[in-house]
Amino acid sequence: MCPNMYFGIAAIVNAEYDKEKIKDVVGKTSRAHPFLKATLGFEETANRYFYDVQDSSKVSLAVCEGDILDVNSPVVMKEYERLISRDWNLFEEGMLKIVTWKGGSPDKTCFLFVFHHLLADGRGALALVREIADCYAKDAAPKFAEEKLISSKADFPEGSELSFVSRYFVNKANRLWTRENHKALSYNEYNKFADEFTNLHPVTHSFEIIEGEQLSALVAECKNKELTVNDFLLAKMFVEEKADKIIIARDLREDLSFYSPASLGNYSTAFSINLKKKSADKIAVAKEVHKSVQKSLKNIKSQYLVLQCYAELNPALLDASFMAAQERFNSKAAAFVGKLFFGYDNPKGFSITNLGKISSDVIDSACFIPPASPAIRKTWGALTVNGRLVICSSER
Secondary structure (H helix, E strand, O other), X not given: OOOOOEXXXXXXXXXXXXXXXXXHHHHHHHHHXXXXXXXXXXXXXXXXXXXXXXXXXXXXXXXXXXXXXXXXXXXXXXXXXXXXXXXXXXXXXXXXXXXXXXXXXXXXXEEEEEEEOOOEOHXXXXXXXXXXXXXXXHOOOOOOOOOXXXXXXXXXXXXXXXXXXXXXXXXXXXXXXXXXXXXXXXXXXXXXXXXXXXXXXXXXXXXXXXXXXXXXXXXXXXXXXXXXXXHHHHHHHHHHOOOOEEEEEEEOHHHOOOOOOOOOEOOEXXXXXXXXXXXXXXXXXXXXXXXXXXXXXXXXHHHHHHHHHHHHOOHHHHHHHHHHHOOOOOOHHHHHHHHHHOXXXXXXXXXXXXXXXXXXXXXXXXXXXXXXXXXXXXXEEEEEEOOEEEEEEEEO
């Protein structure tokens, strides 16, 4: 359980503002995606949480007055920050909230989608946004997507098992947790603490936009140097933030044989890039970053380290790790995991999630507002739509 793990996508859609049609589209999309009808359920005997799919949509929809001219409008960001200013009680409410406005002209509508990380990862969320936009602007009916989650270690590819050292620490934590003989942390306890934490550590957001000739020149230079724009963004963060290590989110959909196209759920993992020595030349740094990224992508154990730890750790221990690291739950085992594995006690790291590049005749512009993990000091979220790269920073 980790507070405030929400993220957003704001998008201006090329379609006339129509309140009733928005409601209809949300209903159609909810029927196609079971998790949009789900709240959180809990099996006490097994201490297991599950998606409790209901008969009707659990999407929260708010229709607002006013015109929004750009996706990074202060009005949009104020609404986003309001929605993440408390910890959602997922036993009572759904995992997606949508807010809409007129889009600044008669043929445009602005949407703000706020996701709980249990509903989707960034790539899955973007696919859902595009599906809703196509339904709204083109009457393209959403297609039913069966949900197929990672259910056991057998779902992970061969060779991704924990290393000896990692397995040693996981087993050590599990044994200590068993000896401590704890009563599992309740959702109500977590929910109360999460609100306290969020109030004490508010999130601030800022934007940088790269477009037109500036973006064209950047893409051309990266291509000439055999780099990606993502390599450049990592180098930019290393230089500007003076970071030594950056956590990168990676989508695993194409690696998982059981994945059902268009389904929701979180299929992302994360790995780190370390760079101690660096110059002020971002392209030079990007070359070093490229080497490190490619090396990590070839290391399957590195790719699946976080997910394998989740699979091996006692679920109740994992639930308590954040509060224990914050000295609000008395467990040496959970504190050990929260501090050593995730750095919940002293967040000082940096992270980037890049949702990539899309071209669309339906979505005029969009931005990705990344989650503000309590394990990370600052996160950049990047999304390029129709030749406009928007970088949003979430910082505690």
